[in-house]
Amino acid sequence: MNLYPWLDPLWDRTPFPYKTWTQEGKEHGIRYLRVGRAYGKQPIFSVYLYLFEDTMIDTGCPGLGKEIWQWTQQEKIKKPKVLLTHHHEDHSGNAAYLQKEGWEIWSGSKTKRILAQPTAIKFYQHMVWGKYHPCSTKVLSKNILIGNFEAKIIPVPGHCLDQIAFYLPERGWLFSADAFVHEKVKYFRGDEDFKQSLDTLEKLCQLDFDVLLCAHGPRWKNGKKSLEKKLNWFREIEERTQELHHKGLSLGEITQKIFPRSSRFLSYFTGGDISSKNIINSILYGSKERPQIEKILRSEEC
Numbered sequence: 001m002n003l004y005p006w007l008d009p010l011w012d013r014t015p016f017p018y019k020t021w022t023q024e025g026k027e028h029g030i031r032y033l034r035v036g037r038a039y040g041k042q043p044i045f046s047v048y049l050y051l052f053e054d055t056m057i058d059t060g061c062p063g064l065g066k067e068i069w070q071w072t073q074q075e076k077i078k079k080p081k082v083l084l085t086h087h088h089e090d091h092s093g094n095a096a097y098l099q100k101e102g103w104e105i106w107s108g109s110k111t112k113r114i115l116a117q118p119t120a121i122k123f124y125q126h127m128v129w130g131k132y133h134p135c136s137t138k139v140l141s142k143n144i145l146i147g148n149f150e151a152k153i154i155p156v157p158g159h160c161l162d163q164i165a166f167y168l169p170e171r172g173w174l175f176s177a178d179a180f181v182h183e184k185v186k187y188f189r190g191d192e193d194f195k196q197s198l199d200t201l202e203k204l205c206q207l208d209f210d211v212l213l214c215a216h217g218p219r220w221k222n223g224k225k226s227l228e229k230k231l232n233w234f235r236e237i238e239e240r241t242q243e244l245h246h247k248g249l250s251l252g253e254i255t256q257k258i259f260p261r262s263s264r265f266l267s268y269f270t271g272g273d274i275s276s277k278n279i280i281n282s283i284l285y286g287s288k289e290r291p292q293i294e295k296i297l298r299s300e301e302c
Helices: 004-012 065-075 095-100 109-115 123-128 194-204 223-246 251-258 264-269 277-285 291-301
Strands: 019-027 030-038 043-052 055-057 081-083 104-107 143-146 149-155 164-168 173-177 211-214
Touching (some): 004 123, 019 043, 019 065, 095 104, 109 291, 143 164, 211 223, 223 251, 223 277
Parallel strands (some): 055 081, 173 211
Antiparallel strands (some): 019 030, 030 043, 149 164
16 A cells, blocks of 8 residues: 555655755756765765757756756746756756746646646656756657757657656757666666666667766767667676576566566665666556556647
8 A cells, every 4th residue: 555645744744854955067068967965075966957948858866956047047038938858857847846946847738737736756856856847848849949959859768757858959969858868777666667767768869969968877979879888888788687587486586587686675775666676567567557647648648
C-alpha cells in the first residue's frame, strides 16, 4: 500500500536543513548553472540548467528560484523563456517562481497537464529536491527558437511519459533531458520503462550532433559516441538479463549478477524507488505505474 500520498502534506511542511548549492560555467557559448540541495559540502544530486541567449532549459529543484533568477539577470534578457523537458521536480521546480518574475514557461502537452495541479511525492524526493508548485505552461508544437536557431522537439519517453528533447541541427546540439545521464546507467526509478528508453536511444542515435547537453552529465564533445555507448550497454544488459532469466534465476539473483556493486543504501533510502533491480524488473515485466501521474494523463484523455 502506498502511504506517501497521505504523508506528503506532512513532509511538505518539514523544514529540511539543506543549503542551496550552485556552480556555474560556460562552454560553446552556452552558460550553465548546476544546482542542488546540499546537506554538507556537496549536493546529494545535482542538475544542470542551460542558458543560451533568451532561452533556459529547465529550472532546477525547488527553493533555488532567487539564485537562478539572479544568475540569468547577467544576460539582460528582454523576453526570457524556459523550455521544460519534463515534470520531475528537479527540472520544473522553479517554473512557478520564474513565471511570477515574467518568464514565459513552455512545455510539452503532457507536462502542462501534470504541472497544472499538485501531486504527492515520496519522502526522499522532498528531502533531495523538494516539491514543485503548480503552474500553467504554454504548449510546445513541432519547433521553437532557442536564440536564433530552430530547435526540433523530440518526444523521448522512457525516463517518464512526458519527457521531450530539443535538437539544434545547425549547431550539432542535443538537449537530451534525462535520456542519457551516463554511458553505463546502473539505476532506474520504479516507473522508468526500459523498452521505451531503448527505443528513445535508438532514435536519438540517428541524429547528427556532437554536443550532448544532458541534465545530469553533459558531454561537450563526442556526445553522440557517449549516447551510442549507452545504447550498446542497454542492449548488453537486456541480452544478459534474458539469458539469466531463461536459466531460472530470480530477479534478485539476476540483479546481483549484472550489478554486483550496486548501492543498497540508495535502494533503502528511496524505499526501492531508485535501484538496479528496477532495471531488471523493467526488462522482464515492464515499468511500475506512478498512480497520480497516470490518473492525470488518463483523465485528460477521457
